[in-house]
Amino acid sequence: MSLTALGFTLVFVAVALFISMWQKLGLEKDLFVGTIRSAVQLLAVGYVLHFVFRSDRPLVVIPILWIMIAVATWNAAKRGTGLRRVWLRIGISIFATEFVTMGLLLALGIIPLSAQYVIPISGMTIGNAMVVSSLFLNQMKREIASARGEVETLLSLGATPRQAIHDLLKRAAKSSMIPTIDGMKTVGIVQLPGMMTGMIVAGASPLEAVRYQILIMFAFASSAALTSILLSMLTYRLWFTKRHALDGNGAL
Template identity: 45%
Template sequence: RTFNGHIRRWRVGKFVMDSFALTEISRVLAALALVLFAALISRWQAVNLERQMLIATARAFVQLIAIGFALDLIFAADHPAAILLIIGVMVAIAGHTSGTRAVGVPHARRVALSAISIGALLTLGLLVGLGIFQFTAQQTIPIAGMVIGNSMNVCTLVMRRIQDEIEARRAEIEAALALGATGRQALAPYLKIALQSGMTPIIDTTKTVGLIQLPGAMTGMILAGASPLEAVQLQIIVMYMLIGAAAFTGLAAAWLTQRQFITPNHQLRQPN
């Protein structure tokens, strides 16, 4: 018995590769053994994470199987409305998740949704507009998933760092405002710190790509039978894409977040 015991042809840009899912249920069960070992270690060391591990494992299985069936239908239809709907759902979930993590930021979910939407729209628009990828379901949806997932993490880091900096530097910010600085001027140094915090992970990953790890897109292509050089070309595009998405999203998140802490009269809002 197999999940998808057949090999499908799919195209990414000008690269053609053979893509296959795990062909034997036994292989999935074998991989599950690693999770069980991790749960046993957690129980042995009284870390108390085994329940969360097992729940996360079950959720990942169900979610990935479900999205696999859904993408089968969407790829077959390949309709622009379906593509946009899926992207919209991903952005909405990412915005909700990021906003939930940024506890203490006023209107955090709205800020996160707006910032991630801006980052995804600009990045995907440039990729399609420049002809790097075609606006098809098989190309746009996987790329959108990478862009939105990365943007979500950047947005969370930026929002939380701005909040932390404001809490730690409240007296300094209020002093700057009292001396006539605008809200943007008073918060500028801390927005810079937040942007650095948000973009550092993807920059560090880009610096070490190919040296410490083979990233997902490249690994997937190689496992699917593509030549390493073809896989490298796609991975380079992906890394550059993620840096751009991080910059767009981080800047939008910083700008929108600082607006939540400064009143129209250029005063620092009091914490709730």
């Protein structure tokens, strides 16, 4: 794609700005900032990855993965405002998900130990884990608000915090996985995912693109399940006080 063609893509942003002003949505500032940030960030990443792929040294990949995990943790933690040290639980969950997923891919020989494969697939895995974390925390807040009386009743009857909140955790974990599962059901029919589309546009065989997309979708299913289950195990205590009373803010 030429720079001129790339510049013409701003037409799509202009359409969004026009609709926002027309309907008085108040999104003009966010759209402008998002456009600038996404362009700058992607260009910067492009130059960094160009250097990393050319050097192809595993030790260079590790800091990049840590940065990805840190940024994903910070972003997801914003959904857990009021929960003490929730960022630590999210970070552990995302790291464990990335470690297990990438470990299996490398151990089974599905992908080679190369920056060209590890970084893009890790980025998608970590990004999916971040979204699942955000959805889990949002749903848990709603569950706590709507089922507070139920949980307090169970606690008064002698249930442990884990027992009292178990059903809420299950519903939150299920809810956080729905987008991933729905995506698996409709992929290839309703949508052609980004990785597959990018490979086809770049000239790769559609069959080869499909194989990698299947890999990503299956890895997404695993990472979503791992992240949601780990978060439910690591965060349930945050919704209670030291005396095991339900605390809507999750502060210990």
